Amino acid sequence: MKKFYVAAFAFAALATTACTGEGEKVEETAADAVETPVVEEVTYNLNAEATTLNWTGSWVKEGEIQRSHNGAIKVSEGSLTMKGEEFVSGSFKVDMTSISNSDVEDAEKNGNLVGHLSDSTFFNVPAFPATDVKVNSFSGDVMNITINAVGQEFTQDINVSKTDAEGTMTLESSFAVDFGDALPYTNPEDKTNGHVSSEVAFDLKLVLNK
Template identity: 35%
Template sequence: MMKLVLSALVFAAASTSFAADVYKIDTKASTVAWKGSKKTGSSHDGAIGVKAGEVTVDKGQITKGNVVMDMATITNADVKDAEYNKKLVGHLSNEDFFNVTKFPTATFALKTVKPSVKKGEVTVVGDLTMIGVTQPIEFPAKVSVEKNTVTGEALVKIDRTKWGLKYGSGNFFKELAGDKIINDEFELTLKLIAKK
């Protein structure tokens, strides 16, 4: 009986030592910056708050993870006129774009992290859910896994029309011209920190 108990304890200890580690996203230290541009070359930029998330690491490798962005916190950084800034943020928040009242969060669910041909980078594969639509995305990133911290940085280029965000798209509204045309692709710059 004693031998059976000892065997169980050894097995439990071994299982624990090889258990995957879960790191929680530090929402205050993590940032998501956005940038959108028009066909004429002008652009706007700002930030989106990180609401929650976690990363699972098994034997030093990231196996899964998720990041939840709080779309209701979207801000603009380049427009200095307070009234126009408020108008722009309001437009981004309404039904023409992210419809934050109905869809207050956007989520990225990481599926795999693959080696990249570029030194010091990996390729991240996962699903991005915005305005109730989920689409697969893939992007290069720099990731560091330490004993108590996981960090990741990436520039993600997104074709918004795949999520149904067609406002101002010259590919869908042929009558648009000049600065009325908003590029389909926008950028998210991610700087994420997760801790045990």
């Protein structure tokens, strides 16, 4: 009889321990589920009014810059989608009809310069009124982009500084694009007296809002 009581007590203790263990397991699993946040995709849309894209073009001779002109172009639309700090997708459109010059004060000369930049020897704006920019990747401070300009594609990495504040993402970058043979005027047969460089420098400040 004594053996029966001992066996019954041992069984009850084992059953209680097993039930308690299962309860703890359920609690731990529930706690783990709560602690794992769900990261959702967020799309930031272009704030065109706050965004700036400035350009600088140069006249070079024997590899040295002799003089330069500068101005601006408008980024008309675009967005960037992120999942936390992970890049998802992005694209932008530059309105080439908005190209302007900032350093030539004489109105007639300014107009002539802008007209030259817009004609078929340079950006050929009538045929290509918009430049599409696709963001291929964005990791850390490096963004890989493909620029579709003057009927050709130019893919390269650019260094980007990113800041986030109250639903606004700001991306800033200074980079240069060598358009090569896509700009006929930059490749004259006689380069004795210098020529317009096919490399154009850009200073970009993209402002995007959720």
